[in-house]
Amino acid sequence: MLLRHTLAPAPAEARAKIMALKQISSNKCFNGFQKVFEHDSVELKCKMKFGIYLPPKAESGKCAVLYWLSGLTCTEQNFITKAGFHQAAAEHGLIIVAPDTSPRGCNIEGEDESWDFGTGAGFYVDATEEPWKTNYRTYSYIKDELPKLINANFPTDPERMSIFGHSMGGHGALILALKNPGKYKSVSAFAPICNPIQCPWGKKAFGGYLGSDLSKWEAYDATHLVKSYPDSHLDILIDQGKDDQFLSAGQLLPDNFIAACTEQKIPVVFRLQQGYDHSYFFIATFVNDHIRHHAKYLNA
Amino acid sequence: MQNEPTCELNSKEEAADIYCSTCKTPIRAFDKLFGNHKDHEVTELTNAAEIAKEEVHKNMCKLEEQIGQMENVASHLEEIFITVEENFGRQEQNFEMRCNDVMQTLAQRYEEKLQDLGEEKKLKLEALYGQLVSCGKDLDTCKDLMETIQELCMENKKVDFIKAAVALVDRLEKFLKKDLDLELSTLPDFEDRAIDFSDMEQLMDSINTVPDDSIECYQLYYKQVSDDTPSEEQAELMTKVKETYHTVTHLVPNTQYEFWVSALNASGISPASERAVYVTAPSPPIIKSQESQSCENAALICWESGNINPVESYTVELSKVTNGENGDVITESIVGIPNCEALIQLQPRHSYLISVRAVNMGGSSERSEPVSIHTTGTYFYLNEDSAHPLLSVLEDGFTIACSEIENPECDLPSRDNSFTRCIAILGSMIPFQGKHYWEVEVEEDMEYRVGVAYENTHRQGYLGANNSSWCLRHIVTPSRHKYEFLHSGTTPDIRITVPPKRIGILLDYDNWKLSFFNLDIAQHLYTFNSHFQHYVHPCFALERPGFMRIHNGIAAPTSIALS
Numbered sequence: 001m002l003l004r005h006t007l008a009p010a011p012a013e014a015r016a017k018i019m020a021l022k023q024i025s026s027n028k029c030f031n032g033f034q035k036v037f038e039h040d041s042v043e044l045k046c047k048m049k050f051g052i053y054l055p056p057k058a059e060s061g062k063c064a065v066l067y068w069l070s071g072l073t074c075t076e077q078n079f080i081t082k083a084g085f086h087q088a089a090a091e092h093g094l095i096i097v098a099p100d101t102s103p104r105g106c107n108i109e110g111e112d113e114s115w116d117f118g119t120g121a122g123f124y125v126d127a128t129e130e131p132w133k134t135n136y137r138t139y140s141y142i143k144d145e146l147p148k149l150i151n152a153n154f155p156t157d158p159e160r161m162s163i164f165g166h167s168m169g170g171h172g173a174l175i176l177a178l179k180n181p182g183k184y185k186s187v188s189a190f191a192p193i194c195n196p197i198q199c200p201w202g203k204k205a206f207g208g209y210l211g212s213d214l215s216k217w218e219a220y221d222a223t224h225l226v227k228s229y230p231d232s233h234l235d236i237l238i239d240q241g242k243d244d245q246f247l248s249a250g251q252l253l254p255d256n257f258i259a260a261c262t263e264q265k266i267p268v269v270f271r272l273q274q275g276y277d278h279s280y281f282f283i284a285t286f287v288n289d290h291i292r293h294h295a296k297y298l299n300a
Numbered sequence: 301m302q303n304e305p306t307c308e309l310n311s312k313e314e315a316a317d318i319y320c321s322t323c324k325t326p327i328r329a330f331d332k333l334f335g336n337h338k339d340h341e342v343t344e345l346t347n348a349a350e351i352a353k354e355e356v357h358k359n360m361c362k363l364e365e366q367i368g369q370m371e372n373v374a375s376h377l378e379e380i381f382i383t384v385e386e387n388f389g390r391q392e393q394n395f396e397m398r399c400n401d402v403m404q405t406l407a408q409r410y411e412e413k414l415q416d417l418g419e420e421k422k423l424k425l426e427a428l429y430g431q432l433v434s435c436g437k438d439l440d441t442c443k444d445l446m447e448t449i450q451e452l453c454m455e456n457k458k459v460d461f462i463k464a465a466v467a468l469v470d471r472l473e474k475f476l477k478k479d480l481d482l483e484l485s486t487l488p489d490f491e492d493r494a495i496d497f498s499d500m501e502q503l504m505d506s507i508n509t510v511p512d513d514s515i516e517c518y519q520l521y522y523k524q525v526s527d528d529t530p531s532e533e534q535a536e537l538m539t540k541v542k543e544t545y546h547t548v549t550h551l552v553p554n555t556q557y558e559f560w561v562s563a564l565n566a567s568g569i570s571p572a573s574e575r576a577v578y579v580t581a582p583s584p585p586i587i588k589s590q591e592s593q594s595c596e597n598a599a600l601i602c603w604e605s606g607n608i609n610p611v612e613s614y615t616v617e618l619s620k621v622t623n624g625e626n627g628d629v630i631t632e633s634i635v636g637i638p639n640c641e642a643l644i645q646l647q648p649r650h651s652y653l654i655s656v657r658a659v660n661m662g663g664s665s666e667r668s669e670p671v672s673i674h675t676t677g678t679y680f681y682l683n684e685d686s687a688h689p690l691l692s693v694l695e696d697g698f699t700i701a702c703s704e705i706e707n708p709e710c711d712l713p714s715r716d717n718s719f720t721r722c723i724a725i726l727g728s729m730i731p732f733q734g735k736h737y738w739e740v741e742v743e744e745d746m747e748y749r750v751g752v753a754y755e756n757t758h759r760q761g762y763l764g765a766n767n768s769s770w771c772l773r774h775i776v777t778p779s780r781h782k783y784e785f786l787h788s789g790t791t792p793d794i795r796i797t798v799p800p801k802r803i804g805i806l807l808d809y810d811n812w813k814l815s816f817f818n819l820d821i822a823q824h825l826y827t828f829n830s831h832f833q834h835y836v837h838p839c840f841a842l843e844r845p846g847f848m849r850i851h852n853g854i855a856a857p858t859s860i861a862l863s
Contacts (some may be wrong), residue, residue, distance in 0.1 A: 008492070108399070167825045235823050261797040262780065270791035300859060 008273040021153055024049065030090035031056040034080055036200055043141040045134060050146070051080040052154065056094035064160035064185075064298035065150060066291070068098040069142065069176075072201075072238040073120045076100045079166075082280035088288040091235030092295035097150055099142065101168070103135040115200055119209055123196075123197060125220045126171030127209035139220070143176060143183075162294040166190040166283055167246070168201075174222035174236075174257075178229050185297040188237040188290045190283050191244055194257035195223040201251050223253070226260040236261070237293045239286045241276030318376040319348035368384040383544065402503045409495050427486045445472060498643040515563045516766055517542050525556040525577065552609040554582035554660055560714065579662035582607045585614065586638070587656060589671040591728070596648040596680035596855070598732045599670060602641040603656050611658040616642050617667065635659075643731065646675045649855075678736035680727040680838060685717045686759070691842060698850040700725060702842040722749070722762040724841035727850075730753060731835045736807045737856035738838060739819060741846050742774070744799050747843035749773045749786070752807060752814055752836040763841050765789045770828045771839065772816045785816075785826045794826060804860055807836070815860075822859045 024036040041048040047280040057063055066089075068079050079085075079098040089096050102122035108131050111118035123136035145159035151158045163184050165173040170192025196202020197217045206217040217226040238254065246252055254270060259269045276282040316326035323342035326348070331337050385410040448468055455461040523536045539546065541561075551557060556579050563570040593600045605611060614637040617630045634642060646652060655670040682693050682700070691702050702723050719725070732734050740750050749763045751771025757763075764771040764786025773784040773791075781799045784791035800818035803825075807814055815827040840848055855861070 236822065258795050258797060265798050267818070267821050268795070268797040269823065269825060270795040271799075272795075274793070296824070296859065 004175045005278060010209060020101060021149070028042070029053070030084045032058065032086070032090050034086065036076060036080075041103070041141060041145060043137040043145045044106075045274045046103045046106050048103070048141075049076045049100055051076045051096075051098040052150070053086060053089050053096040054154065055090045055093050055095065058095060058155050058274070061200070062155045062157040063093050063095045064162070065095045065097060065147075065156050066294050066298065067142065067146075067161065067163045067173075068096060069124060069163065069165030069169030069172040070098065070101050071165070071169045073115050074101050074169075075120070078280065079283075082284065083287050083290060084284040088291040090300065092291060092297060094291065094298060095150075095154060095156060097146065099146055102138060106135045108132065108135065111167070114204075117204055121168065121205060122171075123168060123202075123205040123209060123220070124175065125206070126207050128216065129209060132209050137216045138172075139176075142172065143180065162186045162298055164188040164190075164290055164294065165192070167252075167278065168193055170194075171196060171202075171222060171240075175220050175225060177234060177236075178225035179219075181230055181233075185300075186235055186294050188293055190251055190290075191240050191278055191285070192222070192238060192254070192257075193252055195221060195253040197219045197221045198253055198256065199251045200249075223257045223260050226257065226264050226266055229266060234266055235292060235293070235297070236266065238268060238270045239282075239290070240270065240272050241278060242272050242274050243276060244278040244282075246278050317345065318342050319345050321348075341347055346692060366840070379545070386544065398503060398506055401518065402500060405500045405503060409497070413495055414491060416493060417490065421817070424486045424488075425674040431486070440562050443476060444775070445475065462564060515565045517564050518544070519562045519569070520548070520559065520565055521545055521572070522548060522557050522559045525558050526551065551580045553580050553665070554609050554611060554658070554662075555580050569774045579660055582611045582658035582660050582665045584665040584668040585658050586657045587654070587668050587671045590681060592671050592673065593680055593728055593731070594646070594673045594675055594853075595730070595732045595734070595736055596675050597646060597655065597734060599644050599646055599652070599673045599675070600641065600731055601644065601654055601656070601673075603668065605640055605658060606665070606668070607658060611660045613637055613659045614640070614642070615657045615659055615664060616644065617655050617657065618644065618646075619670075620647075621653055626739055646673070648675050650675050672817060674853065676737060677854040677856075678730060678732070680730060680738075682840075683717075683726045683837070686719065688719040688721075688723040688841075691719075691723045691725050693725070694847075698852070699847055700840055700842065700850070701847045702845050704845055717759065719759050719841075721760055722841050723843065724749070724763055724839055726755075726757075727838035727840070729837050730807065733809050735810070735856070735861070737851065737854070737860070738805055738852040739854070740803050740805070740840065741803060742803070742848050743846060745776055745844075746846045746848065747775045747846055748846075749839070749841040749843070750803060750805065750816075750848070751786075751839055752805075753839040754834050754836055757839070763839050764791075770814050770830060771841075772826070774799070775843065783825070785828065787828060787830065792826070798823070798824060800825070804856065805838070806856060806860055807838075809835075817860050819857070819860075822857065 021037040021039050024038055026033055026035045028034075032053060034051065034053045036049055036051050038047050038049045040046075053065060070076075077097055085096060098270055101120050102118070104119065108118070110131075115121070123138055124138050124142060125136070126139045127133045147158070147161065150156055160182055163173040163176055164187060165171075167190070170189030171194070173187050173189050173292035174192055174194070175185045193199060193201060196206060197214070202217075202221070206220065210216040210220070238257075240247060240252070240254055244252070247254075258268060258270055260266075271286075273282070273286070276285065316328055318327060318329045318332060319325075320327045320332070320337045320340045320342050323337065326345065327335075327337050327342075332340070333341050349500040355483045404567050444467070448464075448471075452461060452468060455464060517543045520541050521536055522538075524534045526534075528772060539548070548559075557575060558575045558577055560572045560575045562572050583606040585603040587601060587603040591602050601616065603614075606621040613635065614633040618632040618634075619629055620631045634644065642656075644654070652671055652673045652675070653670040655667040657667055658665045681862060682697060684693055687693065687700075691700055693700055740748075742748055751763060751769060753763060753769035753771075757768040758766055761769075763769045763772060764784070765788075767788045770787045771785075773786050774782075775782050781796065783796050784795055785794065796818075798818065798821065800820065800823075802819040804817035804819045805814070806817070809832060812831045813827050813829055817823060838850075840850065842848060
């Protein structure tokens with residue numbers, strides 16, 4: 001495992017600087033390590049943190065990587081402290097990477113005005129509108145920059161990658177898998193925003209980041225993307241709390257997604273969990289099932 | 301120059317390609333046409349080889365015959381050997397007995413004579429003593445008289461002398477008149493006693509006579525003995541036998557018989573020998589191969605005893621079959637099985653032939669017809685006894701079908717064990733620990749239930765509606781396919797976008813899980829986490845006319861086995 005501090009680089013080492021990581025914290029957990037690193041992001045043009053769990057297996061061999069995308073208002077901390085995934089990750093030998101949900105400290109006007117747009121609400125798109133388009137490129141960050149960084153610095157098998165997330169992160173996981181067939185071995189989500197162009201959150205975010213061209217919105221909408229997904233080699237697991245306030249508020253719209261998948265014969269198992277809400281308590285309850293779901297494909 | 305093997309010396313010549321029957325040797329065809337063998341009979345080499353093989357074979361058969369004969373001779377010799385020993389034994393016994401008799405008789409006579417002599421001696425001595433005493437008395441009296449006479453003779457007074465003399469003469473007269481028995485009462489000689497040795501003589505004579513072994517034949521009697529029927533009712537059978545051994549055949553298996561034998565000669569028939577009791581070995585059991593079950597690691601075999609009366613125990617014998625061979629080589633035996641079933645541990649992915657013997661006091665039966673077990677996966681059969689009247693099992697034994705349903709709850713005739721409302725059937729119980737896997741194949745529009753249930757699940761109920769059954773239920777509504785995972789009447793709310801046509805069912809007794817998979821896309825559908833209190837039966841139900849095909853005895857696909 002390579003770790004290099006961000007000292008002032010010589011020009012010849014510019015590339016090295018870009019790939020350089022600074023360890024913020026490290027805690028031993030289930031015989032592996034939960035670490036947090038910071039780096040300078042090229043896509044987001046700011047310092048970005050991410051959490052990474054290295055299972056015991058990583059000391060002696062290469063591991064598959066499972067990316068977790070968090071939801072609105074979250075940072076890299078929420079998942080690693082609240083979800084209780086470490087035991088399952090250790091058992092199945094998976095590296096779990098949990099990035100932040102938006103660029104930080106960019107000082108863009110209006111970025112902190114609402115909790116569902118701007119800071120903590122990147123929506124995993126590449127913004128095309130000002131003042132967001134310079135920094136708010138979380139789609140490309142997750143798709144390209146982050147995996148490259150992880151693969152360069154940690155004992156990973158670059159061919160074996162999967163993705164999952166919660167709420168806005170669930171939306172992110174779904175669209176990243178659907179827009180990149182074959183890149184991820186499996187995908188799963190907790191209470192995802194399935195059809196953002198139809199719900200208030202999506203309309204607000206896409207309006208702000210992408211402008212008013214609907215065709216640009218559709219490119220980041222899972223329900224829409226499914227309709228043109230080329231094959232059915234995806235096994236999607238979705239858990240949704242039945243008592244989730246946002247479900248009843250029409251923000252999540254899973255039925256639309258299920259209908260589209262049924263039509264397109266995309267395999268989905270959607271579980272409506274009685275009594276559960278939108279919180280990390282809900283995530284913690286079912287995260288082991290999701291890790292096992294991914295392990296089946298990543299460790300095959 | 302290297303030493304070349306001899307065959308290479310002829311490499312310059314051509315190899316023999318034909319056979320000369322006249323000279324009985326392989327030759328070159330050239331030699332037949334132009335050489336020494338011109339006028340000889342020839343034949344193809346392969347022909348010649350065949351003929352030679354036959355000759356060898358014939359001789360081999362002759363050899364085998366000879367071996368058989370010699371073995372026969374050997375066994376006869378053994379029998380004679382045994383008979384010699386027996387005869388010796390008899391002679392020895394007889395002689396010993398006679399000698400003992402003689403000795404005993406002699407000893408007896410000795411005692412008797414001694415006693416008599418002793419008696420006689422006693423009598424003589426007593427008589428003599430008596431006489432002695434009496435003599436002594438008389439002697440005393442005589443002496444006394446003498447003294448008196450002498451005293452008298454010295455008496456000078458004539459008067460006193462005459463008185464005394466008269467008295468004395470009187471006494472003397474009296475005394476002398478007495479009959480003095482001067483005869484000796486007893487002679488010293490003992491009686492002449494001749495001991496009667498006549499019976500001993502007889503005995504001595506008989507020592508020399510060999511018992512008359514000229515037995516014409518033996519009569520061997522036998523009859524069945526049973527605790528129930530009194531012995532008079534059983535037929536007594538008899539065979540005449542020349543030898544001192546005989547094989548009795550056509551006896552009833554698993555039965556007690558009494559045997560006894562009498563010897564017969566010109567003078568008549570001997571008393572019967574003591575009765576020997578033997579029990580015949582039992583008949584072989586009959587394995588219920590339809591009801592035998594297996595999984596990757598074990599098999600449960602059931603059988604019928606094959607005997608009316610109880611036997612002591614059963615022995616199971618296994619042969620591991622490799623490449624279709626070795627079916628006769630017993631690799632394992634399990635003895636002392638008390639009931640008509642056995643759970644046997646086996647190795648996965650092998651074929652076995654399993655047979656059973658019944659055992660009683662008389663020995664063990666012949667091997668039963670074997671049953672073939674393949675440990676490729678969990679195998680169960682459909683229990684037609686439990687089927688709803690509208691559900692039928694097709695000829696292959698693993699396809700269930702339901703024809704038109706008008707009213708599934710109508711009063712159709714049903715057996716005690718069958719489902720009355722749910723058009724369902726149970727498979728046989730899976731009584732082995734570990735993981736078990738089977739598959740069902742359904743049409744997309746089929747409505748069905750598939751899962752597991754306890755033996756005692758309500759036959760009046762629906763699969764999944766009670767706490768003794770767990771199942772996946774598929775129904776088709778106007779808008780979509782609906783999937784339920786039912787237990788105790790409740791189901792989680794689950795949507796599945798791709799309706800499975802082939803469903804894999806994984807039962808894990810060790811981890812208390814029942815999982816369902818869409819096999820075509822290796823998709824996990826749902827897992828019940830349920831602490832099974834008993835072994836369960838696979839169960840299947842149809843809710844609409846159609847078919848369901850069941851596949852078992854197969855290994856789980858790797859992707860599923862690992863989950």
